[in-house]
Each structure stands twice: as structure tokens, then as C-alpha cells.
Amino acid sequence: xxxxxxxxxxxxxxxxxxxxxxxxxxxETAPKEIDFKEAKRIYNAGSGLxxxxxxxxxxxxxxxxxxxNMPLHRFRRLKRLLPVKKSSKLILFCGGIKCGKxxxxxxxxxxxxxxxxxVYRGGFPEWSQKGQEVMLSDIYCKEGHKxxxxxxxxxxxxxxxxxxxxxxxxxxxxxxFKNGTLPPALNLVDVRKASDYRQGHLPGANSIVWxxxxxxxxxxxxxxxxxxxxxxxxxxxxxxxxDSLDQETAKRVLFLNAVVKCKKxxxxxxxxxx
Numbered sequence: 001x002x003x004x005x006x007x008x009x010x011x012x013x014x015x016x017x018x019x020x021x022x023x024x025x026x027x028e029t030a031p032k033e034i035d036f037k038e039a040k041r042i043y044n045a046g047s048g049l050x051x052x053x054x055x056x057x058x059x060x061x062x063x064x065x066x067x068x069n070m071p072l073h074r075f076r077r078l079k080r081l082l083p084v085k086k087s088s089k090l091i092l093f094c095g096g097i098k099c100g101k102x103x104x105x106x107x108x109x110x111x112x113x114x115x116x117x118x119v120y121r122g123g124f125p126e127w128s129q130k131g132q133e134v135m136l137s138d139i140y141c142k143e144g145h146k147x148x149x150x151x152x153x154x155x156x157x158x159x160x161x162x163x164x165x166x167x168x169x170x171x172x173x174x175x176x177f178k179n180g181t182l183p184p185a186l187n188l189v190d191v192r193k194a195s196d197y198r199q200g201h202l203p204g205a206n207s208i209v210w211x212x213x214x215x216x217x218x219x220x221x222x223x224x225x226x227x228x229x230x231x232x233x234x235x236x237x238x239x240x241x242x243d244s245l246d247q248e249t250a251k252r253v254l255f256l257n258a259v260v261k262c263k264k265x266x267x268x269x270x271x272x273x274x
Contacts, residue, residue: 089118093120190232
């Protein structure tokens with residue numbers, strides 16, 4: 001038995017109403033995405049809790065100052081750290097536009113009844129690139145603290161290594177830089193954006209941009225007969241760039257974990273860890 005015209009109209013109206021209702025519910029529960037300007041406004045006002053959805057090893061390398069670490073796979077254990085007040089403003093972030101961990105974590109937090117969950121899509125890469133306040137797991141080493149790491153020779157260049165794989169000892173490096181005694185054969189590479197490089201960089205450094213969105217750096221520009229040192233303004237981008245290298249290239253590359261501030265060719269280096 002067929003459906004008459006009147007019944008068909010009623011069915012279409014029911015389906016349409018259901019779709020509209022579903023879209024409304026989804027719009028009300030889907031986490032709101034915010035840009036850097038809005039994230040900065042909330043940060044300055046101190047009106048929200050920032051939550052880093054990345055793994056702890058990345059969180060330790062650097063994160064937004066005051067952020068709570070809550071990796072997606074540890075949510076069940078760490079959700080007790082969320083504010084008691086369900087109307088609290090929560091800003092989630094991770095490793096940039098292509099990182100989906102913050103969006104997934106936001107859905108889980110919203111499912112717990114939190115009504116003001118936001119996702120800062122630019123994440124930590126954008127935050128650090130714009131020179132905003134960050135924190136690292138290691139406190140800044142006091143000036144005058146002596147490096148105790150042994151000297152090693154790589155590609156004919158003698159340096160001191162830090163506590164992490166591929167890291168140059170930043171205390172040793174900062175001292176050599178200050179005294180003007182850096183090995184002349186050390187190839188310095190600034191991995192920040194070209195515009196940041198032009199505003200100021202370590203003397204003699206080349207610009208080879210770390211593409212954080214795609215996780216790549218052009219290693220064809222690294223000389224094969226020299227030791228290359230990657231640096232940025234916080235130590236985060238250089239560390240990420242180093243982690244992207246293949247095993248063979250990594251043998252002739254190190255990274256600097258330090259805060260580097262330059263105005264033209266006048267630079268200051270503060271070690272993050274050693």
C-alpha cells in the first residue's frame with residue numbers, strides 16, 4: 001500500500017525537524033574554536049584554565065605558562081584535576097592546526113558536563129612563535145653554574161652535550177657565545193619564520209624554517225661536512241625540528257634548549273636545562 005501525498009508531507013516535516021534539532025544540539029555541545037587573539041585575551045584576563053593535550057614529553061619541553069597537562073589517553077585518570085565548577089572556562093590546545101588531540105579531549109570534557117570548553121587551534125607552536133609566556137620543566141640555570149658534561153668531537157667540532165639526546169649543553173654554549181669563543185666551524189641554523197629571523201638572529205646563523213604544520217625541515221640545506229646546531233627563541237621549535245630528523249642526518253645535528261632573544265645582532269642566551 002502506497003503513501004499518499006499528505007502522509008509524505010508529514011514524513012518530510014518530521015525528518016526535517018529531526019535534522020534541525022540534531023544540528024542545534026550539535027552546535028550547542030561542539031567545543032568552540034578560538035584564535036590567538038581570543039586565547040591571549042583570556043590568558044591576560046586570567047579567566048580560563050589552559051589545558052595541554054599533548055604527551056608529557058612535549059609538555060616538559062615547553063607549554064603555555066600555567067597550563068595543565070592532560071594527555072588524551074590519561075583522561076580517565078586525570079579528569080579529577082578539572083575544576084569542580086562545571087561552568088569554568090577551559091581552553092584546550094596541542095601541537096598546532098593539524099593536531100586533533102585537543103578537539104578529541106574537548107569532546108570528552110564536554111561529556112563530563114563542562115559547558116565552556118574551547119579549542120585553541122593554533123596551539124603551542126603559534127603561542128611560542130608569537131613570543132608569548134611559556135614554561136619549561138627545567139628551571140633556568142643560574143649564571144655562573146659550570147657545565148659538567150664531557151667534551152665530544154662531532155664533524156671535527158668539539159662541543160659539550162646536554163642531558164637529552166641531540167642537545168648541546170646550553171650552559172656551555174651560552175658561555176662560549178658570551179666570550180666570543182664558539183667553534184667557528186659550527187653551523188648555526190635559525191628554524192623560526194623568516195620574518196622573525198630578519199628581526200634579529202645569532203651572528204652568522206642561516207635561516208632554514210621548521211614547518212611545524214607538516215613536521216618537516218629542509219635538511220638538504222644542512223652541510224654534510226659540518227656540525228649543524230638548530231635554535232629558535234624558546235628551544236621548543238629547534239627540539240621539534242631535531243626530533244623530525246632521520247637517524248643518519250641526526251648524527252651531524254644538535255639542538256639548543258635555551259631562550260634566545262635578539263635585537264638585530266645583539267643577542268642574549270638563557271639556558272633552559274643542561
